[in-house]
Amino acid sequence: MKKLMGLGLVALAASMAAPASAAVVTLDFEGIANGASVGNYYNGGGGTNYGVSFSNDTLALIDADAGGGGNFANEPSANTIMFFLNANNAILNVAAGFTTGFSFWYTSSTSASVTVWDGLNGTGNLLGTINLTAQFNQNCSGDPTGQFCNWTNAGVAFGGTAKSINFGGTANQTGYDNITFGSDRATGGAVPEPATWAMMIGGFGMVGGAMRYRRRKTTVSFA
Numbered sequence: 001m002k003k004l005m006g007l008g009l010v011a012l013a014a015s016m017a018a019p020a021s022a023a024v025v026t027l028d029f030e031g032i033a034n035g036a037s038v039g040n041y042y043n044g045g046g047g048t049n050y051g052v053s054f055s056n057d058t059l060a061l062i063d064a065d066a067g068g069g070g071n072f073a074n075e076p077s078a079n080t081i082m083f084f085l086n087a088n089n090a091i092l093n094v095a096a097g098f099t100t101g102f103s104f105w106y107t108s109s110t111s112a113s114v115t116v117w118d119g120l121n122g123t124g125n126l127l128g129t130i131n132l133t134a135q136f137n138q139n140c141s142g143d144p145t146g147q148f149c150n151w152t153n154a155g156v157a158f159g160g161t162a163k164s165i166n167f168g169g170t171a172n173q174t175g176y177d178n179i180t181f182g183s184d185r186a187t188g189g190a191v192p193e194p195a196t197w198a199m200m201i202g203g204f205g206m207v208g209g210a211m212r213y214r215r216r217k218t219t220v221s222f223a
Contacts, residue, residue, distance in 0.1 A: 103155025
């Protein structure tokens with residue numbers, strides 16, 4: 001598998017709370033240091049307090065072109081993205097919940113699924129599933145310093161109130177940016193760049209997690 005970065009760091013765990021509504025909120029991860037834990041950054045820990053927290057081993061990664069350790073290009077917002085080191089610790093929680101839809105931009109060297117749940121920590125009823133493809137180096141041109149250069153918008157609309165997202169199966173091989181709540185289309189954009197150059201050490205691994213409970217009707221959308 002292709003790898004996004006050369007860090008082997010450990011992140012902090014977290015908890016959170018945010019009002020359930022259809023308001024659109026976007027996390028762009030800018031302002032978090034390279035290799036630093038995302039943790040409670042959006043839960044009063046440094047960035048805007050959206051009541052959003054991330055599980056252990058959720059790290060920020062800055063583009064190598066901006067002095068970080070990231071093997072990527074064309075990121076949708078400035079220089080920083082998010083990724084998970086551990087597929088068994090790949091959870092985003094919004095304790096007060098959010099409605100309408102969920103979306104993000106991603107770049108990945110593996111196919112996997114992201115699931116939306118109405119309970120915390122990936123429990124309760126399954127509200128939606130977003131299937132990811134391995135597209136990291138497709139149709140890229142330009143910047144020679146990032147192999148992960150294809151960013152794709154993916155999202156899902158759902159009924160009910162979601163309280164967590166499980167990114168299990170995408171750890172160590174998938175980067176995320178502009179995670180958006182309240183819409184099945186993420187903000188920002190990305191311009192493809194090349195895929196055949198600088199490779200970093202360390203990595204994006206993967207382990208899929210088994211999902212259970214009742215599934216509801218969903219509509220999956222890709223840009």
